Amino acid sequence: MDSVNSGYHSDLSDKDFERLSQFIYTNYGIKLPMNKKIMLQSRLKSRLKENNIPTFKEYCDFVLKGKGGEAEIINMIDVVSTNKTDFYREAIHFDFLKQHALPEMVVDQGANYIKVWSSACSSGEEPYTLTFVLSEFKEKYPDFDFSILGTDISTRILDKARTAIYPMERVDVVPLSEKKKYLLRGKDQENPQIRIIPELRAKTRYARLNLIDDSYNGIPKDFDLLFCRNVLIYFDRPTQEKVINKLCAHLRTGGYFFLGHSESISAMDVPLKQIKPTIFQKI
Numbered sequence: 001m002d003s004v005n006s007g008y009h010s011d012l013s014d015k016d017f018e019r020l021s022q023f024i025y026t027n028y029g030i031k032l033p034m035n036k037k038i039m040l041q042s043r044l045k046s047r048l049k050e051n052n053i054p055t056f057k058e059y060c061d062f063v064l065k066g067k068g069g070e071a072e073i074i075n076m077i078d079v080v081s082t083n084k085t086d087f088y089r090e091a092i093h094f095d096f097l098k099q100h101a102l103p104e105m106v107v108d109q110g111a112n113y114i115k116v117w118s119s120a121c122s123s124g125e126e127p128y129t130l131t132f133v134l135s136e137f138k139e140k141y142p143d144f145d146f147s148i149l150g151t152d153i154s155t156r157i158l159d160k161a162r163t164a165i166y167p168m169e170r171v172d173v174v175p176l177s178e179k180k181k182y183l184l185r186g187k188d189q190e191n192p193q194i195r196i197i198p199e200l201r202a203k204t205r206y207a208r209l210n211l212i213d214d215s216y217n218g219i220p221k222d223f224d225l226l227f228c229r230n231v232l233i234y235f236d237r238p239t240q241e242k243v244i245n246k247l248c249a250h251l252r253t254g255g256y257f258f259l260g261h262s263e264s265i266s267a268m269d270v271p272l273k274q275i276k277p278t279i280f281q282k283i
């Protein structure tokens, strides 16, 4: 029997929605107002099915009382998180790197290594865009090198980032000269795909990290560039301020910090000065 499609699961009650949304908000900072109930219900159906659990109430008990262990919490967060991203998303940031930050750090200040953290990296488009930009710069200044750390809460999305295979249309925005150098073309004509070349994949590493955690143990403290784009919107203002302060502890003084287009630090007590609307420098 296909229990999910037969309606065997009943609906997610308001009470169980509240229990789940409270847990997700407290532990992961992701706000789920009541108007997200149908979305949550539909995304969680696959988790009930996978665990062979007939009702949402039992699933809530399973997750919230710890019977599913950490593994099921991770799986639940995987289906709840929104991972929209793109290559060259918010291109103004990459222009700023090319025209200002990289010449300043490498040419003016003589840096020979740039460390970048993409702190909500989703399926890898943001870190790989950074590898394109940094590699283009390295062509002109071969003595310099770089590495990129990508972290995210979702293990499913991190696996995608590590694999680095994308549908062909996702890279329409990548300049042709960069496509030729940095992308491999799959053989399947029906399902055209590309893969990032191994040399650039090797410049990246990925790890699971919850931005809500009290501290980011094991993460270096001396990043030159820190991207935290389009994730703070899911958190409330006090949480955003705490997260930015924790992130800044991992950015060197003078390093640059990038937020998403609808995010800001206005009225926050954080060690950043604004350079452009979503570009900041650590002070």
Ligand SMILES: C[S@@+](CC[C@H](N)C(=O)[O-])C[C@H]1O[C@@H](n2cnc3c(N)ncnc32)[C@H](O)[C@@H]1O
Residues within 6 Å of the ligand: 028, 029, 030, 081, 082, 083, 084, 085, 086, 089, 119, 120, 121, 122, 123, 126, 151, 152, 153, 154, 157, 209, 210, 211, 212, 228, 229, 230, 231, 234, 260
């Ligand atoms: C909309 S995507 C943004 C991706 C990319 N930074 C960009 O701007 O294109 C938001 C990402 O934040 C991640 N995320 C949500 N809550 C998080 C948390 N508490 N800690 C770390 N990552 C989180 C999601 O899994 C998702 O991949």
